[in-house]
Amino acid sequence: MQALDFNYIVVPLSILVIVLVSTILLMESRRELLQDKKIKRAIEKIKKEKAEKQLAFRNEQQELDRLRETQAIDNDTYTRLSALIRMNEQKLEETMDTLLTAKDIAKKPKVKPTKAIPEIKF
Numbered sequence: 505m506q507a508l509d510f511n512y513i514v515v516p517l518s519i520l521v522i523v524l525v526s527t528i529l530l531m532e533s534r535r536e537l538l539q540d541k542k543i544k545r546a547i548e549k550i551k552k553e554k555a556e557k558q559l560a561f562r563n564e565q566q567e568l569d570r571l572r573e574t575q576a577i578d579n580d581t582y583t584r585l586s587a588l589i590r591m592n593e594q595k596l597e598e599t600m601d602t603l604l605t606a607k608d609i610a611k612k613p614k615v616k617p618t619k620a621i622p623e624i625k626f
Contacts, residue, residue, distance in 0.1 A: 561592065
């Protein structure tokens with residue numbers, strides 16, 4: 505191989521490889537950033553919905569209390585409806601915990617499974 509071949513073939517090819525690899529790495533990092541932003545937006549939306557639902561649960565409980573005080577419903581009905589409201593609140597909490605756990609799992613680095621090395625028999 506002559507010096508001229510090296511200057512005209514190997515150097516441009518190595519520059520091209522460097523540019524392509526850096527472009528791929530840049531695109532991958534941008535994709536990960538966009539994915540993280542989507543996850544954050546989804547979590548914020550879920551938190552906002554949770555706050556709204558908790559407010560609705562409190563309002564429902566206050567309305568039940570008011571109905572009980574005005575004798576519009578009896579104690580048995582009050583206890584059953586209160587239990588239903590509490591169960592809905594618990595389900596909401598469990599759902600939120602699950603979603604936050606999913607967010608934590610999504611942030612963990614992804615480990616690719618390694619292929620088993622075949623045994624060599626002598």
